[in-house]
Amino acid sequence: MIKGVLAFMAGLKLLFARSELRSILMRMAGLLLLFMVLLSGAAFCMVDYVATLWIPEGEAWYWQVVSWFAWLLALLLALFTAAISFVMFGSAAVAPWLDELAARTEAVAGKPLQPASAAWPAMVLQSLVHSIRPLLGLLAWGVIALLFFWLPPLATAIWGYAGIRFLMFELIDTPASRRNWSFADRKSRLDESRWFYVGFSGVAALMLLVPIVNLTVIPAAVAGLSLHFSRQEP
Template sequence: MAELLRDNPLSRFARGFFYPFRGGRFLLKTPRLWQYVLIPFLINTLVFSLAVWLGLDFFDTRIESMIPSGEGWYWLLLYYLLWVVAVLLTAILVFFSFTVVGNLIASPFNEILSERTEALVTGRAVSVRFSLREAWRVLVDESRKMLLFVIGMGLLLLLNLIPGFGTLVYSILSFFLTVYFLVIEYTGYVFSRKGQGFSEQRRFLRGRRFLALGFGVGVLCLLAIPFLQFFAIPLGVVGATLLWCDCRQEAADREEIS
């Protein structure tokens, strides 16, 4: 009974959810890693500021001018309703552009941060030797992931054209697609620097669905919190590395018992 309470879908989800926050605590206690966080932080700040500026400009010059207005009370109600929708759409645009571009640019630095974190936790870190060719491979892989994510979100947006339940279905599916993307993105740094592909990563996550789901939701929450979103990428990288290290240790312990 005690084992069931410790290891069930809900507890695995909760454990995965707190890994990004554990990553933050780990970074606070490990000043030697701060140098690997500085560059992604500056990149994230620049990208987010640019995304906000472009989003506000897009809203002011394009979206707001398309919102109809009139003198009647119903026009006023419609105006404010559409204004809220436009603000939300602009915020979503800013959020996804920040997430996609920030992760893409910072990806080579994130692999180094993941390697140093694993070395501190386990005493050693097995990684493919860094080179310009390897850095280019990382950027190409990240670009493919981002492209697939953007295409997927674009296709899901079409669901909003379905009257009635289309928006609800879009909201649910886009949430799970975003969470899945975040899980693949941040755990991918561990597998990528070890020279392992998506098949090995998928095999690792397949038996840890609720743990991975909780982790993705945790990162998504960080991205939604003002100011913390600037640190979401390094916290996600460290959190995913801690998750991988813990799972490998648990697997090794089970092998010793058996």
């Protein structure tokens, strides 16, 4: 897990240390900010709805404590859901910039600069298509979480695990696409280094919950994994 965290932080550091990478970040920041604002609004609407379902009614002193706990879980659930949506749609919207970012990161690691030849719409569509199978898995876990909806701590924990697993597939997408990895290849890689990606996606998930800072998460993940893979390859 520690290696995964360090790989993410290396990507974040490189993102700001190199001017050519910073310029790409600045280009995509406006579009990512738009997604963040829209999804943050949706998240707070979700908090109100879920909290009204979870918060019990009563006059005893301990109901106040239970109510605060239920509201906190609803907030975490909503923010995490918004974060997952942000990564999925944000990654697709800025897919061409992410590919350029990955190419330039690989060049920093000593690889030949190989920009993508696909058109912008094709790359956006490809990113969305690659999200379908992981999204189906996320929805399956979501159904399980709904079965325990009236046990808020358990439902939140299940959804949190599902979200981390989904983030693994989303954050690896750009470097994996540049290497023409199939879904089976990606799943095999994730399973082989499960704890590395748990640490990598876990720190990404935490940073996604912080406004403004979350704008750097997707680019930092792409830079971090591109650097990591480039160092592993001959």
